[in-house]
Amino acid sequence: MRAHAAALAVWMALVTLAVTADDWPQWRGPRRDGISSEKGLLTEWPEGGPRKLWSVSGIGHGFSTVAVVGDRLYTTGIIDGQGHLVAISADGRILGKASYGSDAVKAGGHPGSRSTPTVSGGSILVMSGSGVLTCFDQASGKPRWQVDTFRDFGGRQLTWDISESVLVDGDRVLCTPGGPEALVVALSLDQGKVLWRTRGLDCKSAYCSPFLVQHGPRRLLLTMVEFGAVGIDADNGRLLWQHAHKNRYAVHATTPLYLDGSVIISSGYGHGTERLDLSKDGSAITPPWHSKALDNHHGGVILYEGSVYGTNDRGLVCLDPQSGEARWAERRTGKGSLTIAEGLIYAYSERGPVTLLKPGAQGAEVRGTFQVTEGAGPHWAHPVVANGRLYLRHGDVLMAYDIRR
Helix, strand or coil: CCECHHHHHHHHCCCCCCCCCCCECCCCCCCCCCEECCCCECCCCCCCCCEEEEEEECCCEECCCCEEECCEEEEEEEECCEEEEEEEECCCCEEEEEEEEECCCCHHHCCCECCCCEEECCEEEEECCCCEEEEEECCCCCEEEEEEHHHHHCCCCCCCCCCCCCEEECCEEEECCCECCECCEEEECCCCCEEEECCCCCCCECCCCCEEEEECCEEEEEEEECCEEEEEECCCCCEEEEEECCCHHHCCCCCCEEECCEEEEEECCCCEEEEEEECCCCCCEEEEEEECCCCCCCCCCEEECCEEEEECCCCEEEECCCCCCEEEEEHHHCCEEEEEECCEEEEEECCCEEEEEEECCCCEEEEEEEECCCCCCCCCCCCEEECCEEEEEECCEEEEEECEC
C-alpha cells in the first residue's frame, strides 16, 4: 500500500475536518436518503444549464460519487489497475491520491471504482471492488488499517464487483461481507477490530450500501443481500428478519429507506418496489404491497413529502407509498440517478442529460436541462448537491456547477 509523498504533503495542508450541515460526507448524503438540505438554489436553469465552475480529469476511471466535507472533495478512481482515494480542492485541483490496492477485479465488462468514500471523525473509509476495506487518515491521506472481507469473513466476489459504500455508526464501521462467517460485520473505527458479526447465511452480498434508522426502542440496520432484504439489530448484530426479494442477476444496489415505521426496497430487472411494515419493536415485518411500476436498478429511490421517486428503464416514476400505485411517470429524464434539493429533483441520465424538475401531484415540470459532454463510459455516478454546487462525475472527469441563486 503506497502513496506519493509529494501528494500526501499537499493533502495535509489546510484540511477541513469538521462536517457541516451543507456537506455531503458519504453515499447519498448526510442521512443516506438522497436529499440535500441546501437552500437558496436556482429554481430554473438558463439554456445550456447552470454555469460550470470547473472540470478536472485525472481522478481515475470509476462510478464513485463524491463526498464533500468543507473545502475538500473525496472520490475513488482506478489508475493503472490500482484503486485510489483522490482528494480534490473546492476550486478543482487534485490535492492527493492514495492507493488502496487492486480494484475492479471482475467488473463484468464495466471497469471502474464503485465505492463512494465515507468521511467521519477524521477518517475516510473506502471499500474496493475486491472486498478490501481501507481506513485512511483524513488529515494526511495515509492508511490506518485494512481489512480483507473475503479473507477474514468468507465474502465472495460478485459479477460486477463489490460496490458497497460502508456506513459509519459512531465509533463503528458497518459493512456487508455476505460470507459464511459474517453476513454483516461491525468493526472499530480506530483499528478495524471486530465488534460484532451477524451470522452468515447461504448468500452473497448484493451491491447494496446499508441504511441505519431508529425504530421505536431499536436501532435497525437495513440492507439488501443476494436473496432480498434483511433487518439487523445495529447494537449487537442479531438478525431480526429476512424477506425474499429476488431478481435476475441478484442485483440489489438501491439502498433501503425508512418511512413512518415502514421500509421501502426497490430492485431492477422488472422486480419492482415493496413496502415492508415493521412491528413495534422492529423484529418482524409485513409486506402490504409490491409494485412493478418502479424497478430501480442502481440510481437510488427518494422518499420526499409523501411520495417515492426513482427511475426505471423508461424514466422517472412517482409512487404513492401508502398504496404502491404509480401517480405519474416522466420519460424525458430517461433511466438514471436522482438527488432532491429544495423541492427540486436533479435527474442525471445514464446517457448524459441532466434535468431539473419540479414534482407535482399530476407530473413533473421541467425547469432546465443540459448534456454532460466530458468524460467517457456510462453516466452512473449519482449527482451531489452541496455547498451551493452541483457535482457530476463521468468516468475520469469531475465537474462542478454553480447552482446558487
